[in-house]
């Protein structure tokens with residue numbers, strides 16, 4: 001029995017296959033593990049103010065401000081996003097930590113910001 005070293009071309013092909021597989025895995029995230037929420041910020045209130053997902057879900061947030069600039073922060077997830085007034089942003093994150101987390105606006109431009117908060121609940125799988 002003898003072992004042959006893979007030829008370089010075969011090695012590159014194997015790397016390309018693995019990388020292609022990883023890209024495919026993201027594209028083929030099962031629909032039941034994707035969650036999407038549109039959160040409207042208006043009058044210093046987030047609506048909805050409660051998000052419920054399962055651990056490891058891929059969560060997409062569309063954050064829309066109906067009036068002033070706001071932010072959306074979740075400390076444990078190191079998320080900090082800011083949206084200008086009268087506009088929208090979207091972002092995604094993997095809900096890999098189970099538990100209950102506060103999301104809030106951490107802007108200091110207005111004292112009412114400290115009342116802007118909600119809850120992200122991540123149910124353990």
Ligand SMILES: [Cu+2]
Nearest residue numbers: 070105107113
């Ligand atoms: Cu605010």
